[in-house]
Amino acid sequence: MMYKQELTPEDLLKIIFEYTAKIANERQLNAVLVHMADMGRELILSDRCTVWLIDETNHEIYTTVAHGVDEIRIPFGTGLVGNAISAGEPIIIEDAYSDPRHNADNDRRTGYHTKSIITVPFRNNDGEIIGAYQAINKLTEVDYFTSRDLELLSLAASYAGKSLESVMLHQEIIDTQREIIFTMGEIGEIRSKETGNHVKRVAEYSYVLALGLGLSVSQAELLRTASPMHDIGKVAIPDAVLNKPGKLTEEEYDLIKDHTKIGHQLLKGSKRELLRTASIVAEQHHEKWDGSGYPAGRKGEDIHIFGRITAVADVFDALSAERVYKEAWPLEKIEKLFREERGRHFDPRVVDVFFAELPKLLQIRKRLADEE
Numbered sequence: 570m571m572y573k574q575e576l577t578p579e580d581l582l583k584i585i586f587e588y589t590a591k592i593a594n595e596r597q598l599n600a601v602l603v604h605m606a607d608m609g610r611e612l613i614l615s616d617r618c619t620v621w622l623i624d625e626t627n628h629e630i631y632t633t634v635a636h637g638v639d640e641i642r643i644p645f646g647t648g649l650v651g652n653a654i655s656a657g658e659p660i661i662i663e664d665a666y667s668d669p670r671h672n673a674d675n676d677r678r679t680g681y682h683t684k685s686i687i688t689v690p691f692r693n694n695d696g697e698i699i700g701a702y703q704a705i706n707k708l709t710e711v712d713y714f715t716s717r718d719l720e721l722l723s724l725a726a727s728y729a730g731k732s733l734e735s736v737m738l739h740q741e742i743i744d745t746q747r748e749i750i751f752t753m754g755e756i757g758e759i760r761s762k763e764t765g766n767h768v769k770r771v772a773e774y775s776y777v778l779a780l781g782l783g784l785s786v787s788q789a790e791l792l793r794t795a796s797p798m799h800d801i802g803k804v805a806i807p808d809a810v811l812n813k814p815g816k817l818t819e820e821e822y823d824l825i826k827d828h829t830k831i832g833h834q835l836l837k838g839s840k841r842e843l844l845r846t847a848s849i850v851a852e853q854h855h856e857k858w859d860g861s862g863y864p865a866g867r868k869g870e871d872i873h874i875f876g877r878i879t880a881v882a883d884v885f886d887a888l889s890a891e892r893v894y895k896e897a898w899p900l901e902k903i904e905k906l907f908r909e910e911r912g913r914h915f916d917p918r919v920v921d922v923f924f925a926e927l928p929k930l931l932q933i934r935k936r937l938a939d940e941e
């Protein structure tokens with residue numbers, strides 16, 4: 570194996586400049602964690618490096634090991650990182666296998682050999698510990714970590730800390746918005762006897778379809794957050810009409826159709842991009858590609874892409890679900906309908922993506938299935 574040479578001060582500065590610039594421009598928490606981990610790994614010449622954060626609400630610590638990979642979560646106080654965070658002290662281990670604190674399960678499972686370890690908790694501006702760096706296996710000839718590495722990781726944490734905190738705050742706001750929106754969306758759905766996870770599934774389907782259509786991640790996320798409010802306008806429809814058993818009169822049906830206009834009215838005055846997006850979805854999710862939908866009879870690309878996507882997601886979920894008055898449709902029957910309605914009810918491109926992404930959609934359907 571080729572050993573690496575310790576870095577010169579110029580090298581160190583270069584790495585710090587490069588990564589702090591990247592981190593400062595990043596709005597996604599996961600991406601910040603990955604950049605911080607990469608910075609740490611390069612600064613101290615370790616083979617692996619991860620950044621862990623504290624989730625106070627759930628009494629867990631969590632990390633993201635690579636872009637696009639889901640988080641890993643463990644309970645407070647477990648593992649070396651958990652211990653270092655709880656104690657507020659760094660841990661340096663020269664040889665993991667002669668140290669009782671090392672848990673070798675992971676090595677056994679993955680075939681990786683852990684030798685040296687360093688874990689350094691870091692703090693925010695108020696002095697509270699918010700997370701920790703953990704690095705494994707020093708790649709220099711001296712094959713363990715030293716107090717110099719400890720200083721470098723602390724330095725990396727302090728450079729990234731401000732951006733990290735603001736991104737965490739941003740994430741907290743986004744999560745809060747999402748929760749409120751799901752709750753609001755559920756009000757509309759509960760009133761119309763939609764059940765359980767309907768709005769959550771529509772949100773996730775919309776996200777997958779948006780990405781499949783080539784929309785940016787941020788647009789797809791915007792739609793995912795906004796789409797649960799598509800039926801919010803139903804809050805204003807009288808119960809006697811909304812839940813009338815049997816056939817509706819034409820006037821009653823017109824009243825129900827008004828949920829699109831009402832939802833639009835409720836939300837359109839907002840200055841928030843998110844709520845304005847929700848107002849578009851609320852208004853346009855019953856429009857049809859061929860112009861035969863409501864409320865405006867918009868046609869083709871005159872219907873906002875978010876409306877066209879939500880239409881597919883909403884109908885897919887409605888057909889998939891069992892209702893008091895109907896069985897869940899079998900998948901073939903659903904597929905047949907989407908083929909027939911391609912270019913009629915639905916945007917042909919969205920239907921094509923629907924079929925291309927069907928395995929993912931079915932996974933979501935299973936994961937978010939309503940409990941009996």
Ligand SMILES: [Fe+2]
Nearest residue numbers: 799800854855
């Ligand atoms: Fe609707």
Ligand SMILES: [Fe+2]
Nearest residue numbers: 763799800883
């Ligand atoms: Fe719906």
